[in-house]
Amino acid sequence: MLILHHAPQSRSTRIVQLIAEMGIEAEVELRLTQIPRMDGSGGRDPGNPHPEGKVPLLEHDGAQISESNAVMLYLTDLYPDTALGRPVGHPSRGAYLSWLAWYGNVFEPVHLLQFAQLSHPALSASLRDVPAAVARLQAALAERDWLVDDHLSAADILVSSTYGWLPQLMPDDARIRDWVDRCLSRPAMRRVSAEDKARAGA
Template identity: 75%
Template sequence: MLTLYHAPRSRSTRILQLIREMGIEEDVDLRITQIPRQDGSGGRDPQNPHPEGKVPLLLHDGASVRESNAVMLYLTDLYPDSPMGRPVGHPSRAAYVSWLAWYGNVFEPVYVLQVAGVSHPVTQVTFRDVPEAVARLSEALAEKDWLVDDEISAADLLISSTYAWFRDLIPDDPRIRDWVERCLSRPAVTSVIEEEMAR
């Protein structure tokens, strides 16, 4: 049995969307937990085993997996027949794992730094910046509708999720805007959002 520690309207929302997209909800025990919120609400839940009190945290047979990109990779590898992943040996596997890692190593950091108003030569050299990240997305979407190959993957759900929270940051690039719309309008994505907004 899989257990997902989830806080509605948080980074773990995209994991719940992936689970729904994969059709594996019956295999997952969902544990709703509290986390500290940017507005000062919420707080650390002592029942949440995440070492930093965050979400998502996935438990499977005594092993814990944390960080969105790691959880997505774990789930799609655990269910290799799901079209949301690219299993070992698949021609698009390298692109798939690269995009998942790029999200956590580049994309989210540059957007967090921009939203926080932080600029420093060290961060510029390490992560680059939002314009460079946007150029990377635009280049990838110039020849296909999805990031990895000709089909949607968990990498698309992960990376587009940033724009679900910061719609005003969606670049004025028709390729990116169309891709974001394709990702965010999927029934698995919209249904989870609707349910969480109704809580």
């Protein structure tokens, strides 16, 4: 049995969007939970087994998977026929894994540091910075419409989610804007976004 602990309009929204895009909503029980929010609202939910009280957290027959990129990899490996992942042996498997890891190791951290107005030579030497991250996106999207290969993948949903939540961070680049629009305008993505707003309002 698959259970996703989800807080509306949070990082776990992109997992709900992936599940919808994969067409496996009937296979996953969605358990709504509260989390501490940056504005001071919310709080830790004792019913959420995540060790830090965060989301997403996926449970599968007793196993617990946290972190968005890990949850996405787990789901797309579990359902390889849905075509949102790239299974072992696929020519694009390496690129798929690299983009998923890059998001958590580089893309989100450098944007968070910029948002917090924090800088240090050690950080830029290790993580680089937002311009370097944007340059990598530009290089990939100059060659194709999607990050991994010629088809949408969970990596596109993951990376584009940052610009979905914070559109003011989106660079003034036509290819990146078109790619984000292709990702976010898909029917499943729009439906989940609307449903999530309704959940948050309730």
